[in-house]
Amino acid sequence: MPDVLPLPGLFGLCYLAFAALALTVERHWRDLVDSRRGPPRRTVFRLRLAALLCIAAALSVAVRHEGAGFGILLWALALSAGALAVSATIAWRTRSARG
Amino acid sequence: MTARKRKLISPELRAAMLWPHTWAGVTLGGLLMLIFFMGSLAVFASEIDRWMMPDTRVGAVEVGPVSLDHAVVPVVEKLAAGRAVRDWFVQLPDERRPVMAFRVRTESGNAAGVATTDGTLLPPVGTLGAGSFFYPLHYSLLLKAGFVGYWIVCFASVAMLAGLISGVIIHARIFKDFFTFRSWGQFRRSLLDLHNLTGVLVLPFHLMITITGIVIVLPIVLPAGVQALYGGNLLRFYDDALGNYSRPRSGIAAPMAPLDPMVAEAKRLWGGGEAAVVFVYNAGDAASVVRVNRDTGDHISLDVQPVFFDGVTGALLKYQSPGPVVATHRVLSGLHFAAFEHWPLRWLYFLFGLAGCVLIGTGMLYWMEKRRVAHGRKPGMGWRSVAALACGSTTGLLIATLAMMAANRLLPAGIPSRELVEVGVFFLSWIGTAIHAAVRTRTDPPWSVQCAAVALLAAACVVLNWITTGEHPVRAAAAADWAVLGVDLVLALTAYVAWRASRRLVRRDSPDLSTLAKVTDHA
Amino acid sequence: MMKTGRRLETRAGGRSLPPRLHTTARVTAAVFGAYGFAWGLAAFGAELGALAGMAPAEAVTASSLLALVTLPAAALWAFAVPRVAVGWAVLGGGGTLLIAASHLAGMSAP
Numbered sequence: 001m002p003d004v005l006p007l008p009g010l011f012g013l014c015y016l017a018f019a020a021l022a023l024t025v026e027r028h029w030r031d032l033v034d035s036r037r038g039p040p041r042r043t044v045f046r047l048r049l050a051a052l053l054c055i056a057a058a059l060s061v062a063v064r065h066e067g068a069g070f071g072i073l074l075w076a077l078a079l080s081a082g083a084l085a086v087s088a089t090i091a092w093r094t095r096s097a098r099g
Numbered sequence: 100m101t102a103r104k105r106k107l108i109s110p111e112l113r114a115a116m117l118w119p120h121t122w123a124g125v126t127l128g129g130l131l132m133l134i135f136f137m138g139s140l141a142v143f144a145s146e147i148d149r150w151m152m153p154d155t156r157v158g159a160v161e162v163g164p165v166s167l168d169h170a171v172v173p174v175v176e177k178l179a180a181g182r183a184v185r186d187w188f189v190q191l192p193d194e195r196r197p198v199m200a201f202r203v204r205t206e207s208g209n210a211a212g213v214a215t216t217d218g219t220l221l222p223p224v225g226t227l228g229a230g231s232f233f234y235p236l237h238y239s240l241l242l243k244a245g246f247v248g249y250w251i252v253c254f255a256s257v258a259m260l261a262g263l264i265s266g267v268i269i270h271a272r273i274f275k276d277f278f279t280f281r282s283w284g285q286f287r288r289s290l291l292d293l294h295n296l297t298g299v300l301v302l303p304f305h306l307m308i309t310i311t312g313i314v315i316v317l318p319i320v321l322p323a324g325v326q327a328l329y330g331g332n333l334l335r336f337y338d339d340a341l342g343n344y345s346r347p348r349s350g351i352a353a354p355m356a357p358l359d360p361m362v363a364e365a366k367r368l369w370g371g372g373e374a375a376v377v378f379v380y381n382a383g384d385a386a387s388v389v390r391v392n393r394d395t396g397d398h399i400s401l402d403v404q405p406v407f408f409d410g411v412t413g414a415l416l417k418y419q420s421p422g423p424v425v426a427t428h429r430v431l432s433g434l435h436f437a438a439f440e441h442w443p444l445r446w447l448y449f450l451f452g453l454a455g456c457v458l459i460g461t462g463m464l465y466w467m468e469k470r471r472v473a474h475g476r477k478p479g480m481g482w483r484s485v486a487a488l489a490c491g492s493t494t495g496l497l498i499a500t501l502a503m504m505a506a507n508r509l510l511p512a513g514i515p516s517r518e519l520v521e522v523g524v525f526f527l528s529w530i531g532t533a534i535h536a537a538v539r540t541r542t543d544p545p546w547s548v549q550c551a552a553v554a555l556l557a558a559a560c561v562v563l564n565w566i567t568t569g570e571h572p573v574r575a576a577a578a579a580d581w582a583v584l585g586v587d588l589v590l591a592l593t594a595y596v597a598w599r600a601s602r603r604l605v606r607r608d609s610p611d612l613s614t615l616a617k618v619t620d621h622a
Numbered sequence: 623m624m625k626t627g628r629r630l631e632t633r634a635g636g637r638s639l640p641p642r643l644h645t646t647a648r649v650t651a652a653v654f655g656a657y658g659f660a661w662g663l664a665a666f667g668a669e670l671g672a673l674a675g676m677a678p679a680e681a682v683t684a685s686s687l688l689a690l691v692t693l694p695a696a697a698l699w700a701f702a703v704p705r706v707a708v709g710w711a712v713l714g715g716g717g718t719l720l721i722a723a724s725h726l727a728g729m730s731a732p
Contacts, residue, residue, distance in 0.1 A: 007443060022278045069399045070441060073434070076303055077447040083300040084454075087278040095283055115702045119652065254653075260694035261652075310690070317686045323661040324668030324682030327724055340679035424680040428687065 006065040010058050010074070014082025017054035020047040022086050031094045055079070108268055116265040121466060123258040125485055128463045129492035130255045132456055136496055137237035138308075139452030140229055142437055142445055145195035146582035147229035151507045153568045154221045155198045155213055156580060165191055167358035167377060170218035171199065177220055178203045178210040188378040192216050193394065194440060195582070225517035226507050232522060233500070238312075246319050252312075253320040259309045266298050273299060287468040294461040297454045304451040305458070311435035314428065340428075342419035344407040349386040355379070356413035358389065365391040365406040368418055372397065372404075379410060387411055396440040401433035402426065456493075463489040478542070487537040490544035494553055495532030497593070501556035502528040504590075508563035550601035557594035561587050639706075647706045655713030656696035662720025664689035669727035 022028045024047045026038040033039070039047070058078065063071035140147060149156050165171065167189075175187050182205035190200040198221065203210045213221045226232075235241055239248030267273065277299065280292045298305075318325050318336055329336045337343055362374045375394035381387040387410025392403040407416040421429060433439070437448050467489065470482050478486070503525040510517055532549060539545040564587060565571040572591075575584035639647065667685025672678055696713060703709040 018278070025275060025277065027275065028278060066441075069430075070439070070444070073399065074441075074444055074447075077444065077451065080301045080304055080451065081447060083278070084296070087280050087296055087300065090278050091280040091282050094281075098283065111704075112702055116698065119698065119701045257694055257697065261697050264694060265698055313690055314687065317690060318682070321660060321664055321686050321689060323664035323689070323724075324685050327665045327668045327728055328672055328678040328682055336679060336682060339677075340683065422677050422680040424676075424684045424687075428683050431687075 006061050010061050010065075010078050011082060011085075013054045013058035013061065014075075014078045015085050016082075017051040017058065018079075018083045018086040019089070020051040020054065022090060023047050028090055028094075031097065032090070113269055113271070116268045120262055120265040120269055123262050124459070124462045125466055127255050127258050128459050129488045130251070131259055132459050132492040133240075133496060134237055134252055134255060135452055135455040135459065136500075137233050138312075139449050139456070140500070141234040141237050142449045142452065143585070144229040144234050146585055147233070148196070149580075149582040150564065150586040151226050151228045151504065152213070152224040153570075154224065155196075156568075156570070156583060157197050157215055165199065165216050167362060170214075170216065171377070172358070174199070174201060174212065174214045174218055174220055175203055178212050179205050180210070182207055184382045186378070186380045186382060188376055190376050191374055191394075193373075193375065193396065222512070225510075225512055226521055227518045232503075232525075238316075246316075249316050249319055253316065256309050256313050260306070263298070263302065263305055263309070267302070270295060270299065287465065290461050290465045290468060294458060294465055297458040297461070301451050301454045301458070304447075305455055308435060308448075308452070308455075311431045315432045315435055317428075340421065340425045342405060342417060342421060344388060344390070344405075344417040345380065346386050346388060348381045348384050351385040352383055353385040353387070353411045355383065355387065355410050356408075361389055361406075361408045361413055362391055364408070364415065365393070368406055368415075369393050369404055375403070381410070385411055388416065395433065395438050399433045399439055400426065400430045401436050401438065402429040460489070460493050478540075483537070483540050486540045486544045487533060490536035490540070490546065490549060491529070491533035494546065494549035495529055495536060497553045497597075498532050498549060498556060499525045499529035501553065501560055501590075501593075504560045505556055505563055508560065508567045547601045547604035550597045550604060554594045554598035554601060557590045557597065560590050561594070644706060647710065648701055651706060651709045651713055652697040652700040655700055655710055655717070656693055658717030659696050659713045659720070660689040660693040660717075662717040662724065663692060665724035666720040666727065669724045673727060673730075 023033065024039060024044045029039040030037075059072070059075045062075040062078070065071065066074055171189050175184060175189075178187075178201055185204045185206060187201065187203040190196070192199055197216070199214050199216065201210075201212045201214065203212075213224055215221065238252060239246075240251060242248030242251070270276075276292070276295055278296075280289070280296050282289055282292075313320065318333060318340075322331065322333065325331060325333055325336045329339075334345075338345065358377065358379075362377065365374060366372065373394040373396075374391050375396075376390075376392040378390040378392075379387065380390070389408040389410045391406045391408070393405075395401055395403060402421060404418075404420070406418045408414065409416055420426075437445060463485065467482065467486055471478065503521050506521050506524040510520060514520065532552075536544050536549070539548075561572070564583070570578075570580065570583055572584055572587045575581075575587065664682075664685045667688055668678075668681045671681025671684060674681075676684070700706075700709040700713060703712075
């Protein structure tokens with residue numbers, strides 16, 4: 001893997017994980033996907049599974065690239081950063097959808 | 100998940116947690132804001148120091164092995180200026196600080212200086228900078244006597260921990276509102292959303308940074324164990340725990356052994372790594388001791404692995420690895436210090452530290468907005484005090500910091516006690532903003548005026564740096580001077596955001612009590 | 623926010639104490655009671671560790687870290703416990719007992 005890729009990859013995976021988790025929340029699903037009904041149970045399950053896989057993949061990328069100590073620390077903080085980015089995206093999308 | 104949580108946290112517990120959460124925030128919010136803000140700045144202390152000490156922007160020098168005997172010892176002698184040297188230490192250059200920093204204690208007074216790697220003494224920096232002002236303000240409030248500052252900061256930190264934990268307990272819909280930030284509609288709801296968002300999403304970092312902050316000075320603020328096993332002798336505990344070594348002066352003069360072989364021996368003992376700091380105690384005395392600290396840039400732990408040598412014979416005196424628990428303590432301390440060379444982590448620490456400021460600030464603002472309902476249009480003394488405190492500890496703190504940085508670029512180099520004048524500018528402008536806030540707070544603190552002041556000062560800092568050093572952002576980028584470029588860009592961004600905020604606040608209507616009375620929060 | 627807090631206090635334990643005194647009792651229990659308890663825990667833990675053969679610096683550090691973790695929890699518990707007298711009894715009394723126990727352990731050590 002090229003030397004620059006792991007970092008954007010790590011943050012990207014964290015972002016994707018929380019984006020999937022956000023869609024399992026009924027309010028965001030209704031705002032962003034389907035305003036008539038909440039997410040189907042199967043979709044919720046799949047989204048959660050995808051989120052879990054992304055989080056695990058992010059940890060593996062971080063630890064492989066940074067070593068155990070720095071890797072775990074960076075992963076934990078990148079999770080917060082990803083979640084903040086997702087909530088910013090949702091606020092922006094929902095706001096523009098509401099006019 | 101939420102169902103289980105409801106059972107876990109009874110409504111009684113939730114209600115009981117609200118009071119300490121609210122009042123810890125209202126009373127200690129201003130202090131915590133100072134601690135978090137200065138801590139965030141301290142993450143980039145080296146970079147801010149380059150900005151505030153233009154003489155030390157000597158460019159990216161190849162950080163090769165500095166010869167202590169040829170480049171360092173002559174500088175110490177120059178700084179001592181003929182007086183007999185007692186103790187001295189040198190911080191060797193690293194990636195972020197291309198110069199060596201000296202402190203020398205002589206028989207009559209102390210001296211400090213900065214020199215380039217080839218041993219050329221630079222003119223006095225004339226500022227405390229971030230490393231000696233913002234950073235000590237963060238951990239001790241500059242109250243050194245009797246560790247009073249440590250006690251106050253740690254008390255506030257425990258309150259912060261209690262606030263974080265009680266906040267999680269109070270938060271009724273932690274998973275449903277996990278990502279929710281409704282920036283539209285009611286101002287008060289937006290504030291609470293932002294408060295919850297920063298509180299929950301950055302919780303791991305905030306818990307970690309607050310606990311590890313106390314952990315660093317734990318033997319000082321909770322000396323129960325030291326009292327029990329070391330008879331209250333803190334120095335003896337630290338000697339034992341960290342493998343330190345000390346011995347008194349003998350009074351017999353003796354020549355020093357060369358230092359370079361000692362550093363080489365220390366590196367051999369570490370099995371790699373670089374020396375970061377070299378201390379010489381009892382210089383020129385038969386009982387002289389040389390201490391070599393390892394650079395911790397390549398790992399999280401703050402274990403500096405000190406190696407002690409006899410200053411006269413050059414023989415190894417002590418090198419002791421800490422036990423497992425002390426090693427854990429060093430790792431926890433290192434997590435807080437962030438002394439490691441890791442740029443992504445450094446930025447995350449900075450941003451999440453500022454997120455802590457947002458958490459505390461929105462908490463105080465939310466309280467103010469909520470209490471407005473009870474007070475109506477004529478707020479009472481208590482509300483106005485908190486409003487002034489909130490204003491002084493947010494925009495006021497920014498104004499004071501930026502005023503000090505502007506003064507750093509404006510004050511002529513030669514004036515006496517230049518660094519103290521800068522500190523005076525910081526505190527006077529801070530007190531000034533607090534008084535301004537207290538006088539002008541009627542229905543709202545003077546947010547918009549103070550935001551405009553922040554914007555103007557931040558922009559002025561960038562321009563002043565350009566005028567006084569000739570280094571504008573484009574040239575800094577071309578010269579790969581990332582420290583100065585980074586500080587300038589953050590200043591410019593601050594100016595832009597503060598200006599936008601100020602314009603928006605001017606346009607904001609005075610609060611409408613009919614919408615304020617609608618309560619849509621907790622539960 | 624304040625209203626809920628006041629209502630809670632009068633309901634929870636304000637029968638005997640006036641509200642202001644009650645609040646003071648809570649806050650002092652959370653600040654001094656919790657710190658005293660943590661102090662006792664750190665001192666007793668250090669002595670216990672030393673008796674168990676840990677190096678003194680290790681025992682001091684381990685017990686202090688443990689005490690630090692309990693400190694905010696104890697402080698919050700002082701607000702959560704329905705009767706403030708119970709809070710004071712457990713935190714203050716427990717702290718005193720732990721300190722006494724640490725002295726005893728210190729004396730029994732060689």
